[in-house]
Amino acid sequence: MNEAWYRLAMLLTLIAGVWEGPMAIIFRVFTDKDPNVLVAANYLPAPWCYVAAVAAAAVAFAVIAFLDVRHKRAISAARRPDRSGNVGP
Numbered sequence: 001m002n003e004a005w006y007r008l009a010m011l012l013t014l015i016a017g018v019w020e021g022p023m024a025i026i027f028r029v030f031t032d033k034d035p036n037v038l039v040a041a042n043y044l045p046a047p048w049c050y051v052a053a054v055a056a057a058a059v060a061f062a063v064i065a066f067l068d069v070r071h072k073r074a075i076s077a078a079r080r081p082d083r084s085g086n087v088g089p
Contacts, residue, residue: 006071017060024053
């Protein structure tokens with residue numbers, strides 16, 4: 001994957017993590033809206049919806065950290081000269 005794909009994956013993961021994590025809790029606490037697909041954690045009963053929302057945010061953070069490490073590794077590999085003296089692919 002090149003840099004643009006890593007950035008897109010990080011952005012989409014961030015949006016999903018924030019929406020399923022803190023936004024699900026905000027919708028649960030401060031609004032009277034029924035649960036829907038966008039805030040799936042709110043289908044669970046009271047104590048478990050908060051656990052699921054925090055877990056979703058934590059998983060999103062872990063995926064973003066993994067993607068960041070892979071992104072940095074791909075950039076350093078692209079800048080490293082190969083045996084013929086050329087830099088990158």
